[in-house]
Amino acid sequence: MISNPRPESAKKAAVSPAPGRRKFLNGIAAAAGTGCLLNLAALMLARPAAANPPQALRPPGALDEPGFLAACLRCGLCVRGCPYNTLKLAPFGGAAVAGTPVFTARDVPCEMCEDIPCVKACPSGALKHELKDIGEARMGLAVLSDHETCLNFLGLRCDVCYRVCPVIDKAMTLESMHNPRSDRHAMLLPTVHSAYCTGCGKCEKSCVLPVAAIKVMPIKLVQGQLPAHYRKGWEEKEKHGSSLIGDQVQMPVRGMEDKAFGDSRLNDTGKVGSAPGGLNSGWKP
Amino acid sequence: MKLAQEAIDKKGWLGAHRWLILRRISQLTVLVLFLSGPWFGLWLAKGNLASSVFLDVLPLTDPYVFLQTLAAGFLPASSALIGAGMVVAFYFLIGGRVYCAWVCPVNVITDLAAWARRRLGIKGGRVPDAHSRYWILGGSLLVAAWSGSLVWEWVNPVTIIQRSLIFGLGGSLTVVLAIFAYDFLVASRGWCGHLCPQGALYGLLGDVALWRVSAARRAQCNDCMDCFTVCPEPQVIRPALKKAGQESPLILDRNCTACGRCIDVCGKQVFTFTHRFDQRSDS
Numbered sequence: 001m002i003s004n005p006r007p008e009s010a011k012k013a014a015v016s017p018a019p020g021r022r023k024f025l026n027g028i029a030a031a032a033g034t035g036c037l038l039n040l041a042a043l044m045l046a047r048p049a050a051a052n053p054p055q056a057l058r059p060p061g062a063l064d065e066p067g068f069l070a071a072c073l074r075c076g077l078c079v080r081g082c083p084y085n086t087l088k089l090a091p092f093g094g095a096a097v098a099g100t101p102v103f104t105a106r107d108v109p110c111e112m113c114e115d116i117p118c119v120k121a122c123p124s125g126a127l128k129h130e131l132k133d134i135g136e137a138r139m140g141l142a143v144l145s146d147h148e149t150c151l152n153f154l155g156l157r158c159d160v161c162y163r164v165c166p167v168i169d170k171a172m173t174l175e176s177m178h179n180p181r182s183d184r185h186a187m188l189l190p191t192v193h194s195a196y197c198t199g200c201g202k203c204e205k206s207c208v209l210p211v212a213a214i215k216v217m218p219i220k221l222v223q224g225q226l227p228a229h230y231r232k233g234w235e236e237k238e239k240h241g242s243s244l245i246g247d248q249v250q251m252p253v254r255g256m257e258d259k260a261f262g263d264s265r266l267n268d269t270g271k272v273g274s275a276p277g278g279l280n281s282g283w284k285p
Numbered sequence: 286m287k288l289a290q291e292a293i294d295k296k297g298w299l300g301a302h303r304w305l306i307l308r309r310i311s312q313l314t315v316l317v318l319f320l321s322g323p324w325f326g327l328w329l330a331k332g333n334l335a336s337s338v339f340l341d342v343l344p345l346t347d348p349y350v351f352l353q354t355l356a357a358g359f360l361p362a363s364s365a366l367i368g369a370g371m372v373v374a375f376y377f378l379i380g381g382r383v384y385c386a387w388v389c390p391v392n393v394i395t396d397l398a399a400w401a402r403r404r405l406g407i408k409g410g411r412v413p414d415a416h417s418r419y420w421i422l423g424g425s426l427l428v429a430a431w432s433g434s435l436v437w438e439w440v441n442p443v444t445i446i447q448r449s450l451i452f453g454l455g456g457s458l459t460v461v462l463a464i465f466a467y468d469f470l471v472a473s474r475g476w477c478g479h480l481c482p483q484g485a486l487y488g489l490l491g492d493v494a495l496w497r498v499s500a501a502r503r504a505q506c507n508d509c510m511d512c513f514t515v516c517p518e519p520q521v522i523r524p525a526l527k528k529a530g531q532e533s534p535l536i537l538d539r540n541c542t543a544c545g546r547c548i549d550v551c552g553k554q555v556f557t558f559t560h561r562f563d564q565r566s567d568s
Contacts, residue, residue, distance in 0.1 A: 027414045027416065028414075028416065030413065030414045030417070031413070031414040031415075031416035031417040031419070031420045032420045034413050034414065034417040034420065034421065034480070035417055035419075035420025035421040035422075035423065035424040036420070036424055038421050038424070038440075038480070039421065039424035039425055039427075039428045039436070039437070041440070042425070042428065042436050042437055042439055042440045043428055043432065043436050045439050045440055046432065046434065046436045046439040066433060066434065067359065069357075069433075069434040069435065070354065070357035070358055070359040070429075070433050070434055070435065071354060071357075071359040071361065072435070073335045073336040073346065073347075073350050073351070073354065073361070073365065074333075074335050074350070074435075074438055074444060074448065075332040075333050075335040075336035075337060075346075076332055076333050076448065076451070076452055077331055077332040077336060077337070077338065079452070080322070080328075080331040080332065081331075089448060089452050089454060091449070091454040091455050091456040091457070092445045092449065092454065092456040092457050092459075092460060093456035093457075093459065094456060097439070098438075098439060098445065098456075099335075099438060099444065099445070099448050121331075121338075122362075123332075123336045123338070123344055123346060123361070123362065123364040123365040123368060124336070124354060124359070124361035124362055124364075124365040125359075125361060125362035125365075126359075129362060
């Protein structure tokens with residue numbers, strides 16, 4: 001069956017050209033067919049697998065996903081470099097692209113080593129060697145995905161995700177809000193700031209609930225984007241120094257002069273309060 | 286007569302399996318180099334055969350994986366570049382497909398399938414053209430270039446099996462079984478000898494390599510066919526042994542894996558390992 005064109009078969013071909021040539025061409029066609037077929041199969045397998053599951057995070061410094069899949073040699077040197085066994089090579093047949101490094105925040109989050117040994121270990125640069133400050137890593141983005149079960153949203157002071165955040169008070173803050181249920185308490189809401197969140201996953205790991213209410217996912221999957229032409233009025237105002245459209249005329253709302261709106265709290269005079277919020281808050285565009 | 290009976294009678298069982306045993310030791314040693322770290326904390330080699338660091342200084346990168354990365358449009362960093370250079374230089378000098386016979390663990394699976402075929406007398410099957418490997422090699426690089434991704438690495442059984450062994454990953458047993466079943470039931474020496482693009486590239490790399498098998502005592506050949514039976518690339522023997530198209534006793538075909546099984550099984554000691562410039566022969 002092996003139809004390597006050998007010197008003697010070439011000689012034979014000279015005597016009786018048709019069968020020799022036909023065998024040779026058949027061989028080439030079969031070989032080419034096999035080659036194309038196997039690669040096509042690989043391509044069809046590769047396409048759906050190219051999308052990693054949302055829980056599979058890349059190591060720090062990873063190129064964006066298409067670039068990463070071109071650059072990663074699937075050698076596992078980053079996995080060996082990780083001192084906390086955070087990184088794993090995805091097994092064949094799993095949901096993530098086989099052989100590439102991933103970590104699952106809820107299992108073992110990234111400990112954000114200052115010397116970033118996983119990046120140093122990468123021989124190809126699929127993990128960008130330019131990343132020197134782990135604070136600039138963007139492995140994912142934390143999202144407080146479930147307001148119905150987050151204990152802080154229920155009015156408790158759990159705060160665990162906030163406390164464990166390695167970039168505390170920058171990547172995660174507690175924003176105080178009025179608790180409308182009790183009407184007399186504050187809710188301290190864990191709030192993630194994408195400008196600082198590295199996606200290390202310590203918040204998700206430490207969430208005390210049986211299923212985490214805060215999750216770290218690939219940035220592409222969760223972060224929104226404003227249209228390029230949008231401007232925020234308050235930022236423009238600050239940049240400009242004053243309102244860009246001049247001071248507005250204050251119009252009285254007839255019959256409502258003494259009443260506060262949108263603020264049901266009592267002020268120190270015992271009356272329904274006036275500030276902040278409501279028409280008398282002093283807010284100007 | 287049983288395969289290699291004369292060799293076993295003359296050299297003893299060990300003597301008639303000398304190179305086979307040495308190869309198994311070599312293949313095992315490669316794995317142990319990688320596994321001594323995670324098992325015993327003794328880090329000799331890190332990574333896997335796609336790319337590794339030996340003793341924390343010497344980078345090594347598989348040229349096929351490296352080439353796919355290049356084709357996908359990414360120029361790897363210097364460490365991978367040097368690593369690929371090291372591996373290319375080694376196999377260019379020593380012998381390209383030495384990788385297949387002495388390093389790659391897939392060889393154990395396909396050797397086992399070939400052995401099982403022989404023992405059970407399975408003859409039939411459908412063997413693909415031996416040039417298929419070059420088409421798969423070229424195709425895999427084209428597909429990488431077109432998709433900008435290492436597409437072949439999704440299915441490459443060679444790297445999947447190596448990685449699974451070294452990192453203790455599950456899920457690759459299906460790949461092992463598939464390779465075995467293919468070689469055992471469908472095509473004799475099908476994977477390593479006809480399809481594997483990684484082996485094909487190593488073959489191309491080692492086209493002029495130094496380490497060669499020579500049929501130096503070919504006049505002694507009694508046509509017992511044992512060497513053809515055990516050889517994973519039987520077409521490479523004839524030119525040297527029977528002077529078919531060449532005078533040299535050296536097996537110069539790039540697809541000779543230098544496995545040494547022909548040396549083992551020959552009762553007449555026809556074959557021997559030597560270097561490329563050794564043209565001595567008894568006929």
